[in-house]
Amino acid sequence: MELRNRVNVALKEAMKERAADRLSTLRLINAAIKDKDIEARGEGREDGVGEAEVLAILGKMVKQRQESARVYEEGGRIDLAERELGEIKVIEEFLPRQLNEAEVDRAVKEAIAETGADSIRDMGRVMGALKSKYTGQMDFGAVGPQIKSRLCAG
Structure with missing residues (x-):
């Protein structure tokens, strides 16, 4: 609290x-x-x-x-x-520091690796992992397409 x-x-x-x-x-x-x-x-x-x-x-x-x-x-x-x-x-003032682009990129890579995601069907798991660690530190609306492109490309 x-x-x-x-x-x-x-x-x-x-x-x-x-x-x-x-x-x-x-x-x-x-x-x-x-x-x-x-x-x-x-x-x-x-x-x-x-x-x-x-x-x-x-x-x-x-x-x-x-x-x-x-x-x-x-x-x-x-x-x-x-x-x-x-x-x-x-x-x-009450939100944690926003992650920069490189930090967001690293966090997405780590979340994909942690969850073992390998297809677009795993996007929800990746998003859940990111939200549990980085709530208030990144724009999840902007991160969604980044996750999608990685899972589709990978």
Whole structure:
């Protein structure tokens, strides 16, 4: 639950500093986590969501804001796009460092070797292995085609 604690500490600091934009984003993060906790409890998991799920929530929040910022920019609403980009910066503070291209490439190779994948039918296993190790550190939407090309070529 370290991520939750980090978010709560940052929330309290933002309140003390009267940083309204930051506070607003931190409250959105907390609300998203609590929503997933409630959903998890409904499924019988009394502890709520774990660290990996919190990372997935944060990753999803970043993706949503990137898409919104792009739409706002295309629509000429630079002010709204900048607000979305500001929220992304706050959310990314809680995400692990993103892997660079070479690191992603190495991780994909290792996951294929670990799972013994040799055809496109094994893509789900490779993706599962990557998600268990690298949640929040890579864009799985971008990694999918890379895995597919390796399994088809190999």
